[in-house]
């Protein structure tokens with residue numbers, strides 16, 4: 785019996801440590817990018833309009849339409865969204881890098897804009 789205990793005690797201890805270790809393996813720790821950028825429900829109203837409000841509307845409102853571009857209404861934003869200028873501006877792949885004189889939008893916001901444009905820039 786003494787031998788059995790000598791074998792089983794370390795095995796038990798090891799199993800306990802090993803199993804409790806798994807409790808910290810949650811999705812957020814393992815896949816940080818997956819949980820911080822949710823691109824599952826991109827819509828104009830809940831996703832795109834707030835990004836424009838924060839980063840673009842100050843220079844592209846209906847009243848002050850820099851470069852003839854309006855980003856504070858759906859009708860305004862739809863034009864550069866569909867003719868390619870919105871993506872070339874925010875992705876910094878074209879001649880105009882937006883937002884002007886500021887840092888580029890986060891990769892998460894770029895992913896969302898890209899999805900919205902790819903979907904045909906719907907008014908949803």
Ligand code: HEC
Nearest residue numbers: 839840843850851853855864869870873874880882883884
């Ligand atoms: C500080 C003011 C300012 C901000 C902020 C700004 N823009 Fe602009 N934007 C301009 C100006 C001015 C032009 C006209 C072209 C130029 O002078 O560079 C322009 C041009 C554009 C164009 C036309 C580009 C082309 O190829 O003709 C698009 C599209 C655009 N902006 C989108 C955006 C978007 C989207 C944002 C937010 C992410 C944004 N802008 C933020 C000032 C701004």
